[in-house]
Structure formats: C-alpha cells, structure tokens
Amino acid sequence: MGTGGGMTLTRRVKFGTHSVIIVVAGLIALGGLMRPSPVAWGADTDSPVPSGAGEAVRLEPVVVSASRVEQRLRDVPANVTVITREDIEQSPARTVDDLLRQIPGFSLFRRSSSLVTHPTTQGVSLRGIGPSGVSRTLVLLDGVPLNDPFGGWIYWNKVPMESIERIEVARGGGSGVWGNYALGGVINIITRRPEARVAQAKLDLGTRDTVDADLLVSHVTGPWGISLEGSFFDTDGYKIVRKDQRGKIDVNANSSHKTFNGRMEYTPSLNSSLFLAGSFFREDRGNGTPFQNNETETGYIATGGRLKTADGSDWQLTMFSHLQTFSSTFTSAAPNRNSETPALNQFDVPSTDVGLNLQWSKRVFQSHLLTAGTDLRWIDGETNEDATFSQALGEFTRRRKAGGEQVLTGAYIQDIFTPAPGWQVTIAGRLDTWQSFNASRVEKNKQTGAITPTSPGSFPDRDEFAFSPKVALLYHATDQLSLRSSFYKGFRAPTINEQFRPFRVRNDITEANPDLDPERLIGGEVGADYAIMSNLLGRLTAFWNEVKDPVVNVTKGIGAGAPVAPCGFVPAGGVCRQRDNLDRTRIRGIEAELEYRPLPRWTASGSYLYNHTEVLSAPNQPDLEGKRIAQVPRHQFALKLNYTNPALINVSVQGRFVGDQFEDDLNSLKLGDFFVVDLMLSRPIPVPGATAGELFLAAENLFDRTYEVSRTADGIVTTGTPLLVHGGVRVRF
Incomplete structure (x- = not known):
C-alpha cells in the first residue's frame, strides 16, 4: 500500500508500571482463549498472493479525504499522502502528530511534540x-471532526496509534465540500474496523x-461487530527551558493520559450498515514549572449509517457530540527563574458540541458522480478564570467569565465529471453560515463583587456567510504521467x-478579541505525478494561496511592569499581544516527493517543501507588511530509508x-534550523498461541540534537525533544 514517509507507490498491472503489565498479561491470556486468526501481523485479508520472491503486487488505495466520496488515489486531483499501517509500524x-511530521508542510503552532506541549499550542x-x-486544517476521526470545539486545536493523544488503519493527508483548499477549518487541507484518520476473534x-x-x-x-459474529480498546501513557518528560537559562522552578514537563474507545457495527447486508462509537479521554500535564499544569477530560459519542438504494444512490448519515472540561494555570517567573507567581488560573473551561452530516451520492450516466450534502455543528463554551494575583492578599482579585455559542451550517454539491477517457473535471461549491450569539464577558472584583470598568458585558449577535467553490482538472496523459490543477476558495x-x-506564555500575554472576522482564502495549485520507472515515482506540486483577514497574534506593546492596553499589567520584559485580523497574507511554494525501490527489500524516499510567506497588507499594524508569517519555516525536507527482512x-x-x-x-525573535534523525528496529518473534508477535526498539532524535522550539521577548528559549529511547513488544492472537 505505501512506505517511505507516506508516499504510495503503486505497482500497476497492464490494466491498470505494574498495573499496566498485569492488564497486558490479562489481554494475552484472553487472546489465548480465542480461536487464532489466520491473518499474520500487519497482513490484509484482501492482499494478493506474492507474484514473486520478495515482491508483491501493491493495491492502489481508495481515499475519501479530498472529495468526501471514495476514489482511487490516482483519480484524485490533489496532492494526497496516505500513511498506511505499515508506515505506522x-x-x-x-x-x-510526531508521525505526521514526516510530511513537510505539516506543523503545529510550536515545533515540540504533543507529548510535552500545552494542548492549546497543538x-x-x-x-x-x-x-x-487554532487549526487551519480540518482533522477527522473516521469522518467526524477532531478539532476541539472550543479552541480548534487537536488532542493528538486521543487517538492511540495501535487503533489506526491509515491516515489520509489531502493538501490544498478543502472548504468546497468540507467547509470550516479546511483552509490548508484535510487530515482523515481512519481506525481499524472490528475483526473476528482478535486480541492485540x-x-x-x-x-x-x-x-x-x-x-x-x-x-x-454474523452481521454484528464490536471492538474495545484501552490505552495508557505516562512519562516524566524533560525540562523544556534551555539548560543555561534554567532556575529552581524549572522541572520536567510531564504528561499522562488514558483513553477508552468502543465501536459497534451492524451490517445486515452489503447495502446497509449502522454504527455506534464512543470514547473517554483524560489527560494531565505538568508544563515545566511546579505551579503550571493543565487537565482535560472529554467524552465523545457518534452514530450513523449507510444505505445504498436500488436506484444506485448512496446515503450516509453521521451524528456526533463531544462533552469536555479543561483547566490550566499560568505563572509569572522571576528574572532569575528561581521563583514564580500565579498569574492566571483558568479553573473551568467547559465546552459542548453537537453535529451531524447527511450526504447523498450517485453515479449518473456513468460519466457523472454527483454528491450533495448538508452538515451542522452547534458549539457552546466558556472560560471561568481568576486573574490579577495580589501578593499582599495571597490570592487572585479578579474573576472573569467569558464565552458564547456558535452554530455553523453548510450545504454543498459536487460533480466529478469524466468527459473522455483520461480526463476528469471536478466542480464543487459550498455555502456556509456562521452565527455567534449569547456571547458575554464579565469581570468582577472578588473582594467587593463590583463589575470592573473594562468588562464589556454582552456582545451583539453576529451572522456571516461564505461561498467556497472549487474547480479541479485531472488528465492522465499516459499510464505513467498524470497532470492536475485546481482553484479553490476557503473559509x-x-x-x-x-x-x-x-x-x-511565561511573561508574554495574549488577549482575546470578540470582534474577529472569519478568515477567507483564495488559492490554486498545479502538479504532476510521474512514474519515472516501474520502481521510481515522483510528484511535484506548485501552490499559491492568499488569506484575507487572517487571525494572528499582533504585538500591542512591551511590558515595563505597568499596564499595557488591552492586556492590563504586563511584567517587565514581557509582551502584550492581541488576536486581530490582518488584511491579507500570501503563501506560495513548491512540494516535491520521490520514492525509489531499488530492490524488493529496500525503499528510499524523500520529500521537500519550499514555502514563501509574506504579509501583504496590515493597515492596523503597517510594520508587519513584508514580514514573514510567524512560525513558518521557508525550507523543510524529510529523508527515509527502509530495509525489510522479517527473517x-x-x-x-x-x-x-x-x-x-x-x-x-x-520577525524579531528568530528560531534556528535543525536536523534530527529517528531510528526504528523491529523483528517478528514466535509467541505461543499467538498468530504474530514482534519486538521493536526505537530512538527519537538519535544524535540528541538541541533545537529551539520557542523564544519569548525576555530571551527565554525552550527546546525540543531530546534523545528518547523506547522499545517493547506487540502480540496478536
């Protein structure tokens, strides 16, 4: 299916802690009571028999992330990378998120792993x-939005690696069918379906x-399928402040999380199916000093089904809901980092969302694949927090409550048209509405109960509309060469x-902004996929995007131990920033990928991204014009070499x-470049009563390279993941 950093090389035929150990042991014992599955570790029951020694025909994957309908990868007019189960192992x-970093262009707000970073930087x-x-990419878990309803970030640890079957990464504007968040593309995480008598x-x-x-x-059994999964992770982590700047308050950034997932499926026929899925997730983090930590607890449920009718129509319905609580504390560090003072206590940040999608698709006259649908997501969230710590009183003096509700609705239609052999035209359009209502911000003096003068109270309701069209063209010039282009808008x-x-973040404060406008993107791309030889595949894409009203953190002033509007008191050396809309930014670049199989056991791959970003217009902050967009490197590349010999x-x-x-x-705080190397070794082993077993050993940042993750205005630098070595065993019954 795919190897080497997620590219998919298609070989075409002519036509195309103790308790944990105890629980693991218990599962192994349970698996021993089950009938062994005939499927080997990592194998696919639908995989073809090898055609020769060490060589197997590779089936071309079917993807859904780009168009919301199933298409062969070669028939998708977009740059789509498929990370398979083999790639994950x-x-x-x-x-x-660490897995996806092998794809140039994938980035979080910070360069560090979600193992130790605050969730709001993810x-x-x-x-x-x-x-x-907040994300500018829509992330889906089995077709359901994974983007946090309150803040748009992603809890990457919600999805255990062992539960994933594949990940589709579709780059380029996806709002034409997916709507909100899909400015830069779509990441669709697809989990394993239930299998007969399997324990792992x-x-x-x-x-x-x-x-x-x-x-x-x-x-x-029969039409019924069920899967249950429990996952546990705990690490002491590491100190994140650069070694020469650490003081007494610098401790390890640690994290621990637990996940439970369940899924039930009912498939009475090939033309109909129902499912019910749910999960529970709890995460606890220490954020690098004794008094900075955060906790998250969330539950999720989804249900739906699929029905194919006699006229060829394919109907799909999905409904889902998330219920979440979040808390986080922030402090102000002394210049010598030997003491810290409470600065902000977000003791309760609850959020709830409910959503649904209804979609119809049908092939008409053999040359048209029509799709139409509608979706809705209602979100309710607020922050309850204490601010302005009094040393004299030993407590916070202000309490703030702020939040509101949102409703996002959309309707879309798409036609994938094949006018002639080798040609494909995709035309799509989507209308979205965004409503913000019941919004308020109230601040009280905790001692007197008086409303502070800066508290605006309620905000007016708001409505916005957005139309997001997309036109794409794909031409299979030969069996080896495909050309593609697309134009799109996003929201x-x-x-x-x-x-x-x-x-x-330490002494830097960023204020919210209730008057933000939606972001809107216009862009396009051209690309080619070329099977240079039977074992060498190349892919090249050039893209251009402009974003109107992008939301960025705009610098409002430097702290001097005095108030700075709109942040209030800012410690000396700190910065006051506020989220604000700029007028326009531009992002242009080139993506290049190669995958080479010189021998059946060897695969080499490489990918490169050149990304030129610029603030074109910022009337509210003219000093930003001509500057690069923060947190975007100009160059990224990844190289990968695989050798596979199970014996x-x-x-x-x-x-x-x-x-x-x-x-x-x-552009005054520069983060230097870096190069890191990761290593993975594995070997199959026999396990009595098991169908498959594997030992593995891995090293992340093999040469222990120190690299910068963030830098504050007062010069404090945090660093990325050091050398981490880990290993273990997988067993499947």
Whole structure:
C-alpha cells in the first residue's frame, strides 16, 4: 500500500508500571482463549498472493479525504499522502502528530511534540497557512471532526496509534465540500474496523520513565461487530527551558493520559450498515514549572449509517457530540527563574458540541458522480478564570467569565465529471453560515463583587456567510504521467477561544478579541505525478494561496511592569499581544516527493517543501507588511530509508530538516534550523498461541540534537525533544 514517509507507490498491472503489565498479561491470556486468526501481523485479508520472491503486487488505495466520496488515489486531483499501517509500524513516533511530521508542510503552532506541549499550542497547519493554536486544517476521526470545539486545536493523544488503519493527508483548499477549518487541507484518520476473534496488545517502555500500553479486542459474529480498546501513557518528560537559562522552578514537563474507545457495527447486508462509537479521554500535564499544569477530560459519542438504494444512490448519515472540561494555570517567573507567581488560573473551561452530516451520492450516466450534502455543528463554551494575583492578599482579585455559542451550517454539491477517457473535471461549491450569539464577558472584583470598568458585558449577535467553490482538472496523459490543477476558495470562522479566552506564555500575554472576522482564502495549485520507472515515482506540486483577514497574534506593546492596553499589567520584559485580523497574507511554494525501490527489500524516499510567506497588507499594524508569517519555516525536507527482512531485522531510518523561522509577527525573535534523525528496529518473534508477535526498539532524535522550539521577548528559549529511547513488544492472537 505505501512506505517511505507516506508516499504510495503503486505497482500497476497492464490494466491498470505494574498495573499496566498485569492488564497486558490479562489481554494475552484472553487472546489465548480465542480461536487464532489466520491473518499474520500487519497482513490484509484482501492482499494478493506474492507474484514473486520478495515482491508483491501493491493495491492502489481508495481515499475519501479530498472529495468526501471514495476514489482511487490516482483519480484524485490533489496532492494526497496516505500513511498506511505499515508506515505506522515502521515509525518510532508514539503520537499522531510526531508521525505526521514526516510530511513537510505539516506543523503545529510550536515545533515540540504533543507529548510535552500545552494542548492549546497543538493547532495544525498545512503549507504554512497561518500556524497558531487554532487549526487551519480540518482533522477527522473516521469522518467526524477532531478539532476541539472550543479552541480548534487537536488532542493528538486521543487517538492511540495501535487503533489506526491509515491516515489520509489531502493538501490544498478543502472548504468546497468540507467547509470550516479546511483552509490548508484535510487530515482523515481512519481506525481499524472490528475483526473476528482478535486480541492485540502492545507494551512499550522507554527512557524518562515512559510507559505506553495499548489493549484491543474485537469480534465479528454474523452481521454484528464490536471492538474495545484501552490505552495508557505516562512519562516524566524533560525540562523544556534551555539548560543555561534554567532556575529552581524549572522541572520536567510531564504528561499522562488514558483513553477508552468502543465501536459497534451492524451490517445486515452489503447495502446497509449502522454504527455506534464512543470514547473517554483524560489527560494531565505538568508544563515545566511546579505551579503550571493543565487537565482535560472529554467524552465523545457518534452514530450513523449507510444505505445504498436500488436506484444506485448512496446515503450516509453521521451524528456526533463531544462533552469536555479543561483547566490550566499560568505563572509569572522571576528574572532569575528561581521563583514564580500565579498569574492566571483558568479553573473551568467547559465546552459542548453537537453535529451531524447527511450526504447523498450517485453515479449518473456513468460519466457523472454527483454528491450533495448538508452538515451542522452547534458549539457552546466558556472560560471561568481568576486573574490579577495580589501578593499582599495571597490570592487572585479578579474573576472573569467569558464565552458564547456558535452554530455553523453548510450545504454543498459536487460533480466529478469524466468527459473522455483520461480526463476528469471536478466542480464543487459550498455555502456556509456562521452565527455567534449569547456571547458575554464579565469581570468582577472578588473582594467587593463590583463589575470592573473594562468588562464589556454582552456582545451583539453576529451572522456571516461564505461561498467556497472549487474547480479541479485531472488528465492522465499516459499510464505513467498524470497532470492536475485546481482553484479553490476557503473559509474559517473564529473560535470561541480566539474571541474570549486570553492566555499567557511565561511573561508574554495574549488577549482575546470578540470582534474577529472569519478568515477567507483564495488559492490554486498545479502538479504532476510521474512514474519515472516501474520502481521510481515522483510528484511535484506548485501552490499559491492568499488569506484575507487572517487571525494572528499582533504585538500591542512591551511590558515595563505597568499596564499595557488591552492586556492590563504586563511584567517587565514581557509582551502584550492581541488576536486581530490582518488584511491579507500570501503563501506560495513548491512540494516535491520521490520514492525509489531499488530492490524488493529496500525503499528510499524523500520529500521537500519550499514555502514563501509574506504579509501583504496590515493597515492596523503597517510594520508587519513584508514580514514573514510567524512560525513558518521557508525550507523543510524529510529523508527515509527502509530495509525489510522479517527473517533477520526490519530497519527504518528517517532524517527531518526544518529551516529557521520567526516566533513573532515582527520577525524579531528568530528560531534556528535543525536536523534530527529517528531510528526504528523491529523483528517478528514466535509467541505461543499467538498468530504474530514482534519486538521493536526505537530512538527519537538519535544524535540528541538541541533545537529551539520557542523564544519569548525576555530571551527565554525552550527546546525540543531530546534523545528518547523506547522499545517493547506487540502480540496478536
């Protein structure tokens, strides 16, 4: 299916802690009671028989992320990367975001792993379209939005790696059918479906007292299928402030999370199916000093089904809901970092959302594949927090409550038209509405109960509309060469978090802005996929995007131990920023990918991204014009070499380069470039009573390279993931 950093090379025929250990042992014992499955580890029951020694025909994947309907990868007029189950098992990554970093252009707001970073810095961007805590890319879990309803970031740890079947990464504007968040593209995480009498366990232990365990059982009987999974992760983490700047308050940034997933399916016929899925997730983090931590607890449920009718129509319905609570504390550090003072306590940030999607598709006259649908998402969230700590009183003196509700609705239609052999035209359009209502911000003096003068109270209701068209052309010039192009518009509504929740990073304060306008994107791309030889595939894409009213963190003033509007008191050396709309930014670039199989056991691949970003117009901050967009490197590349020999050892080596970038909008805080190497070794082993077993050993940042993740205005630098070594065993019954 795919190897080597996620590219898919298609070989075409002519026509185309103790408790954890105890639980793992219990699962193994349970698996021993089940009838062994005939499927080997990592195999696919639909995979063809090898055609020769060490060589197998590779089936071309079917993807849904680009167009919301199933298409062969070669028939998608977009740059889509498929990360397969094989790729996941060859990677040392323990979180989805670290896995996706092998794709140039994928980035979070910060360069560090979600293992140790604050969740509000885990918004994802593709192709440098405005990285920040909120995502400019839609992330789906089995077709359901994974973007946090309150803030738009992603809890990557919600999805255990062992549960994933494949990940589709579709770059380029996707709002034409997907709507909100899909400015830079769509990431669709597809989990494993229930299988007959299967039990699977993984135990992974590593440096820094890290434990990663996963337990999964599933069964199918008749039309019914069920799967249950439990996952546990805990690490002591590491100190994130640069070594020469640390003081007494600098401790390890640690994290722990637990996940439980369940899914039930009912498939009475080939033309109909129903499902019910749910999960529970809890995460606890220490954020690098004794008094900075955050907690999240969330539940999720989804249900729906699919029905194919006699006239050829395919109907799909999905309904879902998330219920979440979040808390986080922030402090102000002394210049010598030997003491800290409470600065902000967000003790309760609840949010709820309910959503649905109804979609119809049908092939008409053989040359038209029509799709139409509608979706809705209602979101309710608020932040309850204490601010302005009094040393004399030993407590916070202000209490703030801010939040509101949003409703996003959309309707879309798409025609995938094949006018002649080798040609495909895709025309899509979507109308979205965004409503913000019941919004308020109230601040009270905790001692007197008086409303503070800066508290605006309620905000007026708002309505916005957006039309997002897309036109794409695909031409299969030969069996080896395909040419593609597309033009699109996109839309992203500001989140409740951006409108109402301020935050703090050490002494730098960022204020919310209730008056934010939606972001709108216009862009296009051209590309080619070329099978240069039967074992060498190349892909090249050039893209251009402009974003109107992008939401960025705009610098409002430098702190001097005095108030700075609109942030209030800002410590000396700190910065006051506020989320604000600029007028226009531009992002242009080139993506190039190669994959080469010189021998059946060897695969080499490489990918490169050149990304030129610029603030074109910023009347509210003219100093930003001509500056690069913060947090976007100009150059990125990844190299990967795989050797597969189950009788001896499987080896995967990956190198990743990220160019220099700027921390801030003024381009005054530069983060240097870096290159890191990761290594993965594995070998199948016999396990009594099991159908498959595997030992593995991995090293992340093999040469322990120190690289910068963030830099504050007072010069404090945080660093990225150091050398981490871990290994363990997988067993499948």
